[in-house]
Amino acid sequence: xxxxxxxxxxxxxxxxxxxxxxxxxxxxxxxxxxxxxxxxxxxxxxxxxxxxxxxxxxxxxxxxxxxxxxxxxxxxxxxxxxxxxxxxxxxxxxxxxxxxxxxxxxxxxxxxxxxxxxxxxxxxxxxxxxxxxxxxxxxxxxxxxxxxxxxxxxxxxxxxxxxxxxxxxxxxxxxxxxxxxxxxxxxxxxxxxxxxxxxxxxxxxxxxxxxxxxxxxxxxxxxxxxxxxxxxxxxxxxxxxxxxxxxxxxxxxxxxxxxxxxxxxxxxxxxxxxxxxxxxxxxxxxxxxxxxxxxxxxxxxxxxxxxxxxxxxxxxxxxxxxxxxxxxxxxxxxxxxxxxxxxxxxxxxxxxxxxxxxxxxxxxxxxxxxxxxxxxxxxxxxxxxxxxxxxxxxxxxxxxxxxxxxxxxxxxxxxxxxxxxxxxxxxxxxxxxxxxxxxxxxxxxxxxxxxxxxxxxxxxxxxxxxxxxxxxxxxxxxxxxxxxxxxxxxxxxxxxxxxxxxxxxxxxxxxxxxxxxxxxxxxxxxxxxxxxxxxxxxxxxxxxxxxxxxxxxxxxxxxxxxxxxxxxxxxxxxxxxxxx
Amino acid sequence: xxxxxxxxxxxxxxxxxxxxxxxxxxxxxxxxxxxxxxxxxxxxxxxxxxxxxxxxxxxxxxxxxxxxxxxxxxxxxxxxxxxxxxxxxxxxxxxxxxxxxxxxxxxxxxxxxxxxxxxxxxxxxxxxxxxxxxxxxxxxxxxxxxxxxxxxxxxxxxxxxxxxxxxxxxxxxxxxxxxxxxxxxxx
Numbered sequence: 001x002x003x004x005x006x007x008x009x010x011x012x013x014x015x016x017x018x019x020x021x022x023x024x025x026x027x028x029x030x031x032x033x034x035x036x037x038x039x040x041x042x043x044x045x046x047x048x049x050x051x052x053x054x055x056x057x058x059x060x061x062x063x064x065x066x067x068x069x070x071x072x073x074x075x076x077x078x079x080x081x082x083x084x085x086x087x088x089x090x091x092x093x094x095x096x097x098x099x100x101x102x103x104x105x106x107x108x109x110x111x112x113x114x115x116x117x118x119x120x121x122x123x124x125x126x127x128x129x130x131x132x133x134x135x136x137x138x139x140x141x142x143x144x145x146x147x148x149x150x151x152x153x154x155x156x157x158x159x160x161x162x163x164x165x166x167x168x169x170x171x172x173x174x175x176x177x178x179x180x181x182x183x184x185x186x187x188x189x190x191x192x193x194x195x196x197x198x199x200x201x202x203x204x205x206x207x208x209x210x211x212x213x214x215x216x217x218x219x220x221x222x223x224x225x226x227x228x229x230x231x232x233x234x235x236x237x238x239x240x241x242x243x244x245x246x247x248x249x250x251x252x253x254x255x256x257x258x259x260x261x262x263x264x265x266x267x268x269x270x271x272x273x274x275x276x277x278x279x280x281x282x283x284x285x286x287x288x289x290x291x292x293x294x295x296x297x298x299x300x301x302x303x304x305x306x307x308x309x310x311x312x313x314x315x316x317x318x319x320x321x322x323x324x325x326x327x328x329x330x331x332x333x334x335x336x337x338x339x340x341x342x343x344x345x346x347x348x349x350x351x352x353x354x355x356x357x358x359x360x361x362x363x364x365x366x367x368x369x370x371x372x373x374x375x376x377x378x379x380x381x382x383x384x385x386x387x388x389x390x391x392x393x394x395x396x397x398x399x400x401x402x403x404x405x406x407x408x409x410x411x412x413x414x415x416x417x418x419x420x421x422x423x424x425x426x427x428x429x430x431x432x433x434x435x436x437x438x439x440x441x442x443x444x445x446x447x448x449x450x451x452x453x454x455x456x457x458x459x460x461x462x463x464x465x466x467x468x469x470x471x472x473x474x475x476x477x478x479x480x481x482x483x484x485x486x487x488x489x490x491x492x493x494x495x496x497x498x499x500x501x502x503x504x505x506x507x508x509x510x511x512x513x514x515x516x517x518x519x520x521x522x523x524x525x526x527x528x529x530x531x532x533x534x535x536x537x538x539x540x541x542x543x544x545x546x547x548x549x550x551x552x553x554x555x556x557x558x559x560x561x562x563x564x565x566x567x568x569x570x571x572x573x574x575x576x577x578x579x580x
Numbered sequence: 581x582x583x584x585x586x587x588x589x590x591x592x593x594x595x596x597x598x599x600x601x602x603x604x605x606x607x608x609x610x611x612x613x614x615x616x617x618x619x620x621x622x623x624x625x626x627x628x629x630x631x632x633x634x635x636x637x638x639x640x641x642x643x644x645x646x647x648x649x650x651x652x653x654x655x656x657x658x659x660x661x662x663x664x665x666x667x668x669x670x671x672x673x674x675x676x677x678x679x680x681x682x683x684x685x686x687x688x689x690x691x692x693x694x695x696x697x698x699x700x701x702x703x704x705x706x707x708x709x710x711x712x713x714x715x716x717x718x719x720x721x722x723x724x725x726x727x728x729x730x731x732x733x734x735x736x737x738x739x740x741x742x743x744x745x746x747x748x749x750x751x752x753x754x755x756x757x758x759x760x761x762x763x764x765x766x767x
Contacts, residue, residue: 122594126601131649134594151649185590185652310643312762313636321762 006175009038015145025060029077032104034169052453056425058088061099063426068433079117090128094416098157107167130158156308202336208277213239218282219248224327236342240268244415251404261289263397267352273557285315291556359562368541375402377520386438391423391447394476421450445471458533500537515539587626588652612731639765653757664734673723
């Protein structure tokens with residue numbers, strides 16, 4: 001390849017374009033100015049999205065990455081620009097989302113002198129990234145960027161930060177893209193497939209009477225959706241998903257029980273507790289999934305297939321640990337699985353279904369619109385075909401329960417970190433990949449106000465997103481905990497909102513307000529005709545509670561279900577009732 | 581159980597910080613950490629001693645350490661035949677009449693006196709941790725004013741391979757540095 005004299009700033013763009021990047025989410029500032037200046041030369045190849053806050057930029061990169069499976073890129077200046085990215089990097093870290101964050105840094109000669117807008121972001125990022133780099137030599141710039149993208153997307157994906165001092169951006173060298181094999185001495189790919197555990201795996205499945213598959217985010221990250229369904233169908237194994245595993249297996253499939261855990265379906269939790277074999281596929285036994293570890297699925301053998309060996313035996317001790325890529329493992333195992341119908345086991349689970357389904361909030365006649373009803377209507381109105389980005393709180397759990405996802409990567413949500421304010425920016429990011437798909441943001445009145453300034457970005461980019469604000473006037477999930485565990489002392493959970501319709505108009509988008517069930521679908525229809533961003537505020541019941549609920553640290557089978565008197569009295573009374 | 585981890589890391593700025601930060605944020609108890617150059621330029625060698633009773637937790641430490649991008653290889657030598665050594669300097673306040681007595685004790689424990697002042701002397705020893713501890717306890721009756729110890733360093737006995745700075749997994753020559761298997765940490 002011919003040599004060209006390029007500046008560090010130009011090398012940054014050359015390298016990220018080589019990685020297939022065509023959109024960058026960022027915010028300019030002092031120390032990243034040379035790179036933004038160089039952007040003018042690359043405008044035909046890269047679209048830059050000006051966000052309203054650097055946290056938004058990281059969530060957008062994250063949303064783009066989750067929707068596309070490609071690496072998302074965020075860019076910011078040093079100091080506050082960089083520290084604003086920390087929440088976004090931590091969100092991506094907890095949910096294994098591949099993003100690369102590029103920050104400007106003060107000139108290398110003044111690093112360590114507390115210069116204006118200097119912060120040690122490489123150090124600060126250590127606990128919230130997969131890896132972080134500080135580039136102190138322009139010769140290292142191109143190899144570092146290449147390495148950063150490789151680390152972000154391979155193995156268990158995650159966020160990577162590259163901090164680049166201003167003088168390195170201004171400096172120039174003869175640029176040659178490093179074409180040689182990437183050598184990372186300390187980077188260990190998953191171990192090979194071994195015949196030994198494949199036969200053990202198959203025997204455990206074939207001998208089990210009451211197996212359950214736990215499908216996590218790894219099913220999507222490994223593109224193992226087909227393999228997991230093949231295993232389930234062949235051996236008639238019921239599947240339950242984690243929050244981030246939703247969409248990895250089709251919700252409408254008869255073997256799919258829905259979500260497990262704190263707000264999971266009661267029958268799914270009962271199945272886990274009663275199982276004699278758990279097949280954990282790309283998940284990490286988070287406390288929101290297991291409840292009390294001492295009583296978690298006490299009689300089951302456990303198989304754990306996980307690409308990150310540090311997650312194995314961390315929370316739950318397993319009988320067969322497999323450190324490898326999920327899809328590859330299942331492709332080897334599935335041929336050894338015997339066909340079984342497991343009628344007895346599936347009948348037991350259906351029995352649990354019956355009782356819980358009668359307690360469903362949708363069976364309640366309510367004078368006020370309910371959050372659950374809105375989400376069910378959005379599912380009906382979009383025929384389950386939309387890309388949903390949910391935020392954090394009650395609406396997030398209701399979304400997981402009432403919107404049925406049949407396709408991979410159709411639900412994006414902050415699961416591990418539970419970052420309020422994730423949804424709006426993540427949806428804007430995702431809209432750059434899913435250009436033709438209908439996109440709905442499902443967000444609470446608390447969450448939207450955490451990153452509401454990104455409405456400006458949605459407007460400037462004419463992002464094709466629909467924002468459904470489920471407004472109950474409270475920080476609903478916290479209020480629920482206060483009602484259940486703090487004798488309804490609502491400390492600082494009532495929250496006021498702006499006039500969202502006027503706010504939407506102020507941002508130049510269409511805004512609507514809906515407070516009755518019959519107006520949900522007609523308003524959705526109006527919104528669907530709009531191109532660009534639209535907003536609907538749904539005024540809903542203030543005191544809705546998400547059931548079932550396993551209190552933090554309680555046994556998984558000790559879930560609190562919707563009380564019968566509430567079902568019978570149409571939502572008038574809400575008291576605790578423990579149901580075995 | 582005491583867990584000794586021989587860790588080869590890239591000799592780059594901030595690597596020690598990444599390792600200590602890992603132990604801190606994961607709440608792993610670290611007993612000692614010794615770092616220095618290795619036989620290969622660009623590769624530093626650490627001997628890390630941790631102490632966690634549960635095998636699964638020891639596995640968790642091992643795999644979290646291995647996961648760091650700058651960590652080239654980690655070998656858990658807790659159950660392997662090893663030479664392990666610690667180095668110590670002990671300063672004692674002493675009267676002239678006690679010199680012969682102390683000298684005898686020091687010799688008996690394989691240590692030596694390396695500095696002698698009018699009222700003080702410094703004892704040096706290199707040995708296994710248990711022997712060092714014993715030396716301290718026998719010198720306890722005298723007035724110990726300063727102790728400095730390095731923490732444990734360890735080396736496997738027998739033939740091992742020199743580590744190339746390329747991918748460990750790919751090299752047959754590096755086989756003695758192959759990552760541990762998860763099953764070695766099953767209870």
